[in-house]
Structures are given as structure tokens and as C-alpha cells.
Amino acid sequence: xxxxxxxxxxxxxxxxxxxxxxxxxxxxxxxxxxxxxxxxxxxxxxxxxxxxxxxxxxxxxxxxxxxxxxxxxxxxxxxxxxxxxxxxxxxxxxxxxxxxxxxxxxxxxxxxxxxxxxxxxxxxxxxxxxxxxxxxxxxxxxxxxxxxxxxxxxxxxxxxxxxxxxxxxxxxxxxxxxxxxxxxxxxxxxxxxxxxxxxxxxxxxxxxxxxxxxxxxxxxxxxxxxxxxxxxxxxxxxxxxxxxxxxxxxxxxxxxxxxxxxxxxxxxxxxxxxxxxxxxxxxxxxxxxxxxxxxxxxxxxxxxxxxxxxxxxxxxxxxxxxxxxxxxxxxxxxxxxxxxxxxxxxxxxxxxxxxxxxxxxxxxxxxxxxxxxxxxxxxxxxxxxxxxxxxxxxxxxxxxxxxxxxxxxxxxxxxxxxxxxxxxxxxxxxxxxxxxxxxxxxxxxxxxxxxxxxxxxxxxxxxxxxxxxxxxxxxxxxxxxxxxxxxxxxxxxx
Amino acid sequence: xxxxxxxxxxxxxxxxxxxxxxxxxxxxxxxxxxxxxxxxxxxxxxxxxxxxxxxxxxxxxxxxxxxxxxxxxxxxxxxxxxxxxxxxxxxxxxx
Numbered sequence: 017x018x019x020x021x022x023x024x025x026x027x028x029x030x031x032x033x034x035x036x037x038x039x040x041x042x043x044x045x046x047x048x049x050x051x052x053x054x055x056x057x058x059x060x061x062x063x064x065x066x067x068x069x070x071x072x073x074x075x076x077x078x079x080x081x082x083x084x085x086x087x088x089x090x091x092x093x094x095x096x097x098x099x100x101x102x103x104x105x106x107x108x109x110x111x112x113x114x115x116x117x118x119x120x121x122x123x124x125x126x127x128x129x130x131x132x133x134x135x136x137x138x139x140x141x142x143x144x145x146x147x148x149x150x151x152x153x154x155x156x157x158x159x160x161x162x163x164x165x166x167x168x169x170x171x172x173x174x175x176x177x178x179x180x181x182x183x184x185x186x187x188x189x190x191x192x193x194x195x196x197x198x199x200x201x202x203x204x205x206x207x208x209x210x211x212x213x214x215x216x217x218x219x220x221x222x223x224x225x226x227x228x229x230x231x232x233x234x235x236x237x238x239x240x241x242x243x244x245x246x247x248x249x250x251x252x253x254x255x256x257x258x259x260x261x262x263x264x265x266x267x268x269x270x271x272x273x274x275x276x277x278x279x280x281x282x283x284x285x286x287x288x289x290x291x292x293x294x295x296x297x298x299x300x301x302x303x304x305x306x307x308x309x310x311x312x313x314x315x316x317x318x319x320x321x322x323x324x325x326x327x328x329x330x331x332x333x334x335x336x337x338x339x340x341x342x343x344x345x346x347x348x349x350x351x352x353x354x355x356x357x358x359x360x361x362x363x364x365x366x367x368x369x370x371x372x373x374x375x376x377x378x379x380x381x382x383x384x385x386x387x388x389x390x391x392x393x394x395x396x397x398x399x400x401x402x403x404x405x406x407x408x409x410x411x412x413x414x415x416x417x418x419x420x421x422x423x424x425x426x427x428x429x430x431x432x433x434x435x436x437x438x439x440x441x442x443x444x445x446x447x448x449x450x451x452x453x454x455x456x457x458x459x460x461x462x463x464x465x466x467x468x469x470x471x472x473x474x475x476x477x478x479x480x481x482x483x484x485x486x487x488x489x490x491x492x493x494x495x496x497x498x499x500x501x502x503x504x505x506x507x508x509x510x
Numbered sequence: 511x512x513x514x515x516x517x518x519x520x521x522x523x524x525x526x527x528x529x530x531x532x533x534x535x536x537x538x539x540x541x542x543x544x545x546x547x548x549x550x551x552x553x554x555x556x557x558x559x560x561x562x563x564x565x566x567x568x569x570x571x572x573x574x575x576x577x578x579x580x581x582x583x584x585x586x587x588x589x590x591x592x593x594x595x596x597x598x599x600x601x602x603x604x605x
Contacts, residue, residue, distance in 0.1 A: 378527055
């Protein structure tokens with residue numbers, strides 16, 4: 017077989033089980049693709065020896081007949097996940113040299129299922145960003161380029177390396193994390209599928225924390241079927257995460273019938289934002305028409321507090337980040353600043369954090385510190401938490417009225433040029449306008465490609481589901497994927 | 511609501527991030543841009559709404575209060591920038 021790295025997870029699994037290829041061959045195909053991909057900046061810590069050792073073990077397991085779906089499948093792991101003995105830096109200078117003594121629950125579940133880790137993937141520093149430009153490694157680059165242009169585009173963020181790696185066939189799937197849109201926005205920018213599960217589905221244990229009440233890990237893959245396979249392997253109850261849901265994880269792949277007759281799809285009027293490009297409007301209308309043709313009923317719905325989601329997010333997420341990132345103090349792990357004669361413990365903290373964190377991370381820590389400080393806690397933090405209750409109530413009411421899933425655009429635009437938006441933090445925050453509500457309400461959301469922009473760049477739609485009903489959500493996404501028939505791939509320039 | 515350079519300096523101090531005094535004006539203006547964006551929240555009447563404490567309807571789980579782990583001193587210290595004699599080492603804290 018040729019081009020093994022271009023297979024989907026489902027195709028590779030079936031080929032492995034039929035004995036048509038081996039995990040070692042698959043892994044070698046991906047390792048060669050990674051070797052030629054430095055221009056994409058996707059992989060930042062490569063683990064080829066570990067990968068080949070795991071691939072050999074996977075081949076043994078497949079031979080013995082004990083092979084879970086992911087056994088022998090080469091994947092990439094976002095740098096936010098702690099991986100035992102392998103650099104885990106959250107793309108930050110402050111964690112330089114950090115090699116965890118433990119493995120995150122999600123990456124351990126993938127490892128135990130036989131998945132082959134190829135290395136660690138680029139991201140925005142501490143997952144704070146929408147363009148992968150806040151990374152200490154430098155930005156990951158989108159494998160897609162506009163027609164007739166050689167301008168580098170962002171793969172989105174924060175899971176930009178994961179999205180670029182999957183879109184460029186460097187791996188068959190990758191882990192991402194999503195606090196405000198960090199799986200779904202990069203998926204939309206790269207023509208890949210990204211699933212953010214319900215809050216509590218994936219254990220957060222061993223994943224570097226950004227905003228603990230919003231963070232969720234999820235799969236980034238080439239197809240909805242692959243998201244079902246890889247997602248199921250990542251989810252499940254974990255006593256080490258007190259917010260982990262003690263619920264069984266269904267066989268999502270078995271639920272992919274493509275039959276959505278009788279389902280009700282909500283179209284929220286508040287997502288028709290000012291200045292939305294016409295091609296995004298059309299993509300959305302086309303997607304709705306496809307679901308209708310497949311037998312679903314469309315319903316206009318209202319989520320009245322949508323416009324307050326981003327401002328509430330930019331109180332809650334920085335507040336939680338300021339607390340979570342207090343642990344980076346130069347004492348227990350990572351970077352420590354050089355001290356001057358007479359410097360004490362306070363200078364150790366202040367210099368280490370000033371030198372170790374990048375500008376956006378420092379900005380968010382300080383905003384979080386401010387909104388939590390005496391006199392402002394009620395005005396900002398508690399008010400934002402009240403608004404969050406209203407945003408969740410909007411969704412609760414719509415689902416109680418019989419809506420099965422909600423269809424929205426995934427992003428307000430196609431992938432933009434690197435360097436274009438980095439100067440204005442608030443402008444950058446608007447990238448998450450369609451995705452952030454889902455985190456605030458703790459719901460599952462999936463982004464999938466359904467069309468190309470006039471410049472030939474992928475565009476994605478988002479489906480939002482009921483809590484803990486990822487199976488039904490993925491089935492609706494599967495129906496939309498089938499109807500849209502998106503097959504375009506980026507032309508290799510790297 | 512406007513943040514001046516004194517407030518910016520105080521926030522930086524609380525966050526234990528050293529900021530060069532020359533950078534305080536631009537930091538204050540960045541804070542003001544972001545807080546201006548957040549200010550929209552005051553349009554809403556939220557007086558009868560409870561602040562969200564948990565996004566999923568579950569109680570935080572408690573486990574039995576017993577020792578389940580330990581004896582991992584070398585692993586705990588393995589990533590420290592400066593570890594000596596089984597401890598994390600820092601500049602003198604107490605005179």
C-alpha cells in the first residue's frame with residue numbers, strides 16, 4: 017500500500033486487521049511525512065524511537081487478536097498533555113525542559129489502546145490564542161494556501177499544530193483541547209473534523225490547566241467516523257478528576273447510521289452577526305438545506321444571551337487562568353530566572369514569571385488577577401458567572417423544546433494570514449464568537465468541513481448537541497459530512 | 511472604568527510578574543481595551559440569577575481521607591531547577 021499516512025483511522029484499522037499493512041509501516045510512513053514537514057511547524061518534540069517501539073508492540077498485539085480500534089494507529093499529542101519522560105511544555109518557555117514523571121489520563125488511555133504517539137504538537141502558549149502565534153516554538157502553519165498565493169496562513173489555535181498535522185497527513189489523528197473553541201476553530205481552518213466533548217467526558221488529569229471549568233480534550237481527525245473512534249478511546253470516568261462524569265461511553269461508531277429523519281435542527285438567529293461574510297452565510301444556509309434534505313426538520317430558534325458569551329468568557333477564563341498559572345514560580349519545575357545579588361523569593365517569582373510567560377499569557381493572568389481582586393470580584397467575576405447561568409439556560413430551554421442539535425458556522429471567516437491579527441487582542445478574541453458559548457454551557461460541539469471559500473480555503477460548520485449525547489451529535493455530523501461530500505485536500509507546498 | 515498606571519502596577523505586583531515601569535502605560539491601555547469589551551456585561555440585569563458553580567448537574571465527589579500515594583521524593587524533585595538534599599532550594603526566605 018502506498019501513502020499509508022493518508023489513510024483515515026478507520027481505513028488503517030481495517031487494513032491492519034486484514035493484515036494488509038503493519039503498525040510499523042504506518043508509523044514509518046508518518047515519520048517520513050513529519051521529516052519533510054518542518055515548514056509547517058506542527059510537530060515540536062518528535063519521538064520516533066518511542067513510536068517505533070510502540071508500533072512493534074502494536075503489531076504483536078494485532079497478531080494475537082487483542083487489538084482495540086486504535087491499536088497501531090499513529091497519532092500526535094498536543095503539547096498541553098503531560099507525557100511520561102517526553103517534553104511537555106504547553107508551548108511555553110516557563111515549562112522548558114519539563115519532562116513529566118506521569119502520563120495524562122487521556123494520553124494513557126490512547127497508549128493503552130495501542131495508539132502510537134509520534135510526538136508532541138505545536139499550540140498557542142498555555143492554549144491561549146486563536147492563531148498559534150503565541151507559541152514559544154513559533155507558529156504552526158496551515159497546509160492550505162489561498163489560490164495563487166504563497167502567503168502563509170494560520171492553522172488556527174490553540175490546537176493549531178494538531179490541525180495542521182492532521183490536514184497535512186503527518187498523522188492519522190491528533191489530540192486537541194478546547195476552552196473557547198481551540199479544537200473547533202483550527203479544525204474549520206484546516207478542513208478537518210474536531211470534536212469538543214461534553215464537559216466531564218474526558219478526564220482533565222495530567223493536561224496542563226488553563227480554565228478548569230471550561231477545558232475539555234477531544235479528537236481532531238480527518239472524518240467524523242474517525243472522531244467517533246478516537247473520541248470514544250479518549251473519554252471515560254477517571255477518579256483522578258473530580259469533575260469527570262461517571263457515565264458509560266457508548267460505541268459512537270456503531271451509532272453512525274446517517275439516518276437523521278425526524279430530528280429537529282435549531283438555527284439560532286443570534287449567530288447571524290454583523291459583517292458576516294456572504295460565503296459564510298451561504299455555507300450555513302447550504303448546510304441547513306442538506307440536513308433538511310436528509311429528513312431533519314429545521315427550526316428557527318433564539319439564544320438571546322449569545323452576544324454576552326465572549327465578554328463573560330474573557331472574565332471567567334482569565335480568572336481561572338490566573339489561579340491555575342500561579343504554580344509556575346520557578347521552584348518546582350521548568351524555567352527559573354537568573355537572580356541578581358540580594359534578590360529574594362519575591363524577585364525569584366517576579367523575574368521568572370516575567371521572563372517565562374509570553375505577552376498574551378501575562379495579559380490574561382493580569383486581567384484575571386484584576387477581576388478577582390478586592391472590590392471587583394462581584395462586579396466582574398460574579399457577574400460573569402451569573403451571565404454564564406443565563407447562557408446555559410438559553411440552551412436548556414431550546415433542548416427542552418425538542419431541538420436535537422443546533423447548526424451554526426464554526427468561524428466568522430476562513431483562515432487568515434499569519435501576523436495579521438496578532439496586534440489587537442480583542443479582534444483575535446472574536447474568532448471564538450461561535451464556539452465559546454458551547455464551553456460556557458458545557459455542551460458537546462463538533463466542527464466539520466462543508467465547503468470551500470472563493471479563495472479555495474476550507475470552511476466549516478458547527479453542530480452543537482445535548483449534554484452527553486455525543487453519539488447522536490456525531491450521527492448528525494456524519495449525515496452532514498455525507499451530504500456535503502467535502503474531499504478537497506491542500507496542495508503540498510511544504 | 512479606567513485603569514491607570516498605578517493600578518496596572520498593583521495588578522502586576524499581585525500577579526507576581528515584574529513589569530518595567532516604562533511599559534506600564536501601554537499595559538494599562540491594553541487592560542482598558544479588554545475591560546471595555548467586558549463592560550457589555552453590565553447591560554444585563556442579573557440580580558435574580560445565581561452565579562454558576564458547576565456546568566454539569568453533579569456534586570463534586572469526595573473520597574475517603576486516606577493515604578493513597580507517596581514515597582516519590584526523587585520523582586517529585588526530578589524537574590526542579592534547584593533541588594538539594596531532598597528539598598526544593600530557593601533564595602533565603604527568613605532572615
